[in-house]
Amino acid sequence: MSDFLFAKPTTIDGVMSIVDLFGIVTEYNDSSSEKAADARAIRADITAIRKDFVDAYTEEIENYA
Numbered sequence: 001m002s003d004f005l006f007a008k009p010t011t012i013d014g015v016m017s018i019v020d021l022f023g024i025v026t027e028y029n030d031s032s033s034e035k036a037a038d039a040r041a042i043r044a045d046i047t048a049i050r051k052d053f054v055d056a057y058t059e060e061i062e063n064y065a
Helices: 011-019 034-064
Strands: none
Touching: none
């Protein structure tokens, strides 16, 4: 599963979220357009599927040998 749409907060972001009553500090990964966001999401999905396939294939080859 890809996680590029999720924010990756730091410790400082966690501390600031306590004080940030209006949600101004929170940042998300955004794109310039809907098409760009869709392209990024599809690319991330394909990459995740490829990684899962390679991991499963490698595991099966190791188990078979």
